Structures are given as structure tokens and as C-alpha cells.
Amino acid sequence: MDTTMSDSKTPIGITPRHASMLASHRPIWVNRNREPINALPLDVFQVIITIRWREDGERFAILASHVCRIWRMYILSMPLLWNRLEFVGTAPRWDVLEAKLGRSSNALLEITVGEQPFIKSSIPNLRRIMRIVVPHVARWKSLRFVNVPHKIWRILLDRLKSEAALRLERLEVVQDRKQFRLPHQRIPITSPRWDVRRVLFNLPRLRTFEWTNPAADLSVYPAFQNLVSLKVGAGSLDIAPLPLVRVIHQLLSQSPSLEILVMVHGPDNDEYTLPDEENVDSIAVPPCTHHHLRVLDIETTIRVRSAVIRTLVLPRSQRFSRTYSYGVVDIRCIDHIARINTTSQLQVISITGNADFGLEPEPADNHYVTCLPSALPDFGNLRILAFRAIDFMDGKWFPDLGSCCPQLKWWFIEACRGYTVASIQSMVETRLKTEGMNPVEVLRIDPPWDAAPECLPTLEQVSWFSEVLNFKRIDDSWLEGSVIHPDADDTY
Secondary structure, three states, X not given: OOOOOOHHHOOOOOOHHHHHHHHHOOOOOOEOOEOOHHHOOHHHHHHHHHHHHHHHOHHHHHHHOOOOHHHHHHHOOOHHHHOEEEEOOOOOOHHHHHHHHHHOOOOOEEEEEEOHHHOOOHHHHHHHHHHHHHHHHHHEEEEEEEOOOHHHHHHHHHHHHHOOOOOOOEEEEEOOOHHHOOHHHOOOOOOOOOOOHHHHOOOOOOOEEEEOOOOOOHHHOOOOOOOOEEEEOOOOXXXXXXXXXXXXXXXXXXXXXXXXXXXXXEOOOOOOOOOOOOOHHHOOOOOEEOOOOOEEEEEOOHHHHHHHHOOEEOOOOOEOOOEOOOOEEEOOHHHHHHHHOOOOOOOEEEEEOOOOOOOOXXXXXXXXXXXXXXXXXXXXXXXXXXXXXXXXXXXXXXXOOOOOOOOOOEEEEEOXXXXXXXXXXXXXXXXHHOOOOOOOOEEEEEOOOOOOHHHOOOHHHHHXXXXXXXXXXXXXXXXXXXXXXXXXXXXX
């Protein structure tokens, strides 16, 4: 293999002198059937190292730099491997951080600031951080604050008013919920008088914005023309359902490129408090259409989440939560979702007949079950389907999943009535024999304690299910909040 390199093929960050040294290097041993890695062209070697670095992070770069003199010289000359600056310890390694900054050359910087440096020596540590990062504001690619006191992140972000970070793509001001923070960790991190608009107007390339600040006022946010992901945390949305709907409509109308919207509705208290549900079922506003939103994850009650969904038209929606057990919608939503999204991209849906998360179907919602057989065939991309606390009226309104939802892989039935295990077995068997239908890979059946005998699988049925798929009678993954996975696009 020819390892000779011209200057035109020298990778970025490698000087001609380094290139000539690497090209002239010869391994001590040679295997006829396998070339040593040091004989690879530099650009190929660089690609291999970068792939592993993306998987394992800076730890791999440090480890690889100690393999041999040639590797160390080469890896220390790759700016991208040293662009992550993390100020997270009580006593940051300033010499290491400054060395990494020097090695990063002109690479875009990914900066993380935690709360630990400011517990005892806040002002001295802040000054050192600013001396390191502020002169390079033009290279900021991402800036993340985690539980940092508001005075700290205000000072750093205020610098963006005079020195715009034109390359900043990700800004995150993250605060853990109050109930998850220990008393000694509750450094004040809110500032109701600080105007976020003064900073956000100078970030033209911002694509990911997370603002879990309980004092945030969403009504003053500017229009995010290029924003792709927006996450808003607990406390900033301690409002009634109707104002919540209006805020969501405003954000969607101002952010035409938005694909992911994650929100926590309700107060930020020591204990979880349910948000207000007053007049939630009577909300009537003109529908809001958004053509790019894929994920709408609102942490709230089932009634409020369902009321919001009924006011939206989302042709590209894929799921309503990162976990199928938390993004539950009431059965009243199904006809709306199917009717307005005839080419639905929906991948995950969890449907309940009890919006109070009880285990008994609500009689007032029984008539909505009639829409299920006609609605589910529109969900041609559905991967995960869960039924919860639904009465299927002796099987009359149980959807025929043997002939629809060809991409379905996971199927959950919890606390439901009016179905038979025999009919479920028939549908699973039909999918196994039908070309173009994905076989069901995971099936969970958890009937209520007083369920009719036909809702309980017999030993023979349990044995049959166990041979063709992953089967359990009790779905413990509901309690664990299992993350959506089967072929789901882009977890977030």
C-alpha cells in the first residue's frame, strides 16, 4: 500500500512536516495478508479515529494518543477531537481545559457548564471560564448550562448581545425539577426580570433550544424560523389549559421548521402536582396546522394532552411522547387524529378509555370506541399500539389487526374488557401468514382482576404465544416507562 502523500491530500490539522514523518514511518513487522494500520493513508486513518471518537468520546482520543508516538502526534493534530470543554467539577482542571482549547484550533466548540464550580468559588471560577471561552465566542457551536445559578448564565449569555454567536446551533439552560434536587443543591437559578429576547435575536443559526427555567415567559420568545427542537421545562407552564393551547399554537406558528416540541405543564413543586383541568373538555379554538412537527411530548394529564391534540393538525406526527406508557391519549382523540391525518406517519400511540388513568372504562366514553375499527387502518406506519381500560363491547368494536397496521411490532392490552384471547391469537396467526405484514414481536395482555374467562389466556394459548413472540400476561414495562425503540426514527 502506497503511503506517500502529497500536500493536497494532507488532512486538515496535519502540517506538511507531520505528513512527511507519517508517510516515511515504516512498521516494524509486516504481515503478508494484513496491512498494519500505520500503513493506511492519513485521510482513512483520520476517518476511523473520528468514527470511534463519536461513539466513545474524548476518553477514546486520550487512550488512542498513548498507543505510540506516531498516533499521538497525529491525534493531537486533529482539532475536532478536542472541541468539547466541560466545566463541571468543583475544581476544574484549568490546565487541561486550556490545552484542549489550543488543540481545538479553529474547530467549533461544544461547551458545558455545571453547577459544581460555583458552589464555593463562584466569582473566581466564573472569571476563569470567561477568560477561556469568551474570546472564542465566534466558534461556539453549543452552549449548555446545567443547574447553574441564574447570575452565572446571565453574565455569559449577556455577552451574546455585543458579540453575536453566529455559529451557535444549540442553547440549553437546563434545570432539574425541584422535587429531584437536594436542599443543598437548590442554588437560585431563576431571574424573572431578565429578558431572554436580548440574546435570542442574535442567534440566527439556532436549531435546538432547551429552556427549563421556571421563570421563563414563553409569550416573549421571538420567532424561531430555523428552530428544529424546543424543550420547555417545569414551572414555566403553570397555566390553565386554554392559555396552554394558545402558547403552543403561538410557538408552532412562529417556528415553521420545528420538528420536536417537549413541554412540562404545571407547577415546579417539591411533590408532583396535577395541573389545572378546569373546563378542559370545552376548549374550542380554531385548529393550528404544522407540517413538520414529528414529536409532541407534553408532560401533563391525559385530559389536557388530549385536549391540546384535538386542536392541532399534524400530518407528520410520529408520537406523543418519548415513552409509549406516558404519552397516553384518550379515546376521543382517535377519530380526530385519523380524520385529519389521512397519510399518517404515526409510529406510536397509547389509547385509554379512562382519562383519569383509572383501570375501569368510563361509561361516558364508551361510544367513542366505535371509531377504532375504521380509524386504525389509516395508521399504516404504526409500530407500537397500546389499549388501556377500554370496553370493546363483546368484541364488536375490537379492531382487526390481522388486516391493518402492517408495520405493527409491539401490542399491549391492559385492563381492557369485551375481547377474547382467541381473537387476538387469530390475528397474530394471520399476520404470520400474510405477506407484507410484520409479525407481532411483543404482546402483553394484562386483564383486570374481575375479567371474563375469555379475556384470560389458557395454558395452551400461553404456550402458543411464547413460541411465536415475546409474550407475558402482565406488562411490567408500563411501570418502567419503557422507551420507544422498535425502528423508531430519531429518538431525542
